[in-house]
Amino acid sequence: MIVVCGARTTQIAVLSLGSIVAAEIVPVGSDAIDHAVVQHLRSRHALMLPSQSVRPLRHVFSTVGAAPGSTEVYGRDVVSGLARTVLVETDDVWHAMRTPLTAVLDAIGTVLRRCPPDLVADLTDRGITLAVGSGLMPGLDAMLRSATGVPVTLAERPDVCAVQGLGAMIEGRVRPMALAPLSA
Numbered sequence: 001m002i003v004v005c006g007a008r009t010t011q012i013a014v015l016s017l018g019s020i021v022a023a024e025i026v027p028v029g030s031d032a033i034d035h036a037v038v039q040h041l042r043s044r045h046a047l048m049l050p051s052q053s054v055r056p057l058r059h060v061f062s063t064v065g066a067a068p069g070s071t072e073v074y075g076r077d078v079v080s081g082l083a084r085t086v087l088v089e090t091d092d093v094w095h096a097m098r099t100p101l102t103a104v105l106d107a108i109g110t111v112l113r114r115c116p117p118d119l120v121a122d123l124t125d126r127g128i129t130l131a132v133g134s135g136l137m138p139g140l141d142a143m144l145r146s147a148t149g150v151p152v153t154l155a156e157r158p159d160v161c162a163v164q165g166l167g168a169m170i171e172g173r174v175r176p177m178a179l180a181p182l183s184a
Helices: 030-045 051-064 090-114 117-126 140-148 161-170
Strands: 002-005 010-016 019-026 070-077 083-089 128-132 152-154
Touching: 002 090, 010 090, 010 117, 019 090, 030 070, 030 083, 030 090, 083 090, 090 140, 128 140, 128 161, 140 152
Parallel strands: 002 128, 128 152
Antiparallel strands: 002 010, 010 019, 070 083
């Protein structure tokens, strides 16, 4: 299984023998996750952030690790319009990020239900591979592992692996995959 979380969508697919066995596209990506964090900071702390500040904020929280913690966030006060700093708890930001990610978890469940039982059993050994933005999202691997009970690994060079794969297809080194018909 591969999970590719782009800016606007997340694509989930189970691959077997050179074909896509089951796939799902969810209209939730890193933009929706960033929006959830911005909305959390606005409603909980009356703080507005420029959109380009959210991704670095997510990475700040990834360095905190699994232990509860907090960090200072700089932004503009919603009421006064003046710059100010607030102390934001890691768990609160994770909770805000988790809300849009539930759609991704639901789609993973849908894809798993479409797969033959022997492939689902194989996933307990092979696991889920995170690629592109999803591979860099702090804590997503642990969240998926906890929700599915399946090992989760990070693609080699998750930030460029999709582009490298596209380049290999254009050069003819690999062929594009198609959704395989399910056997009865």
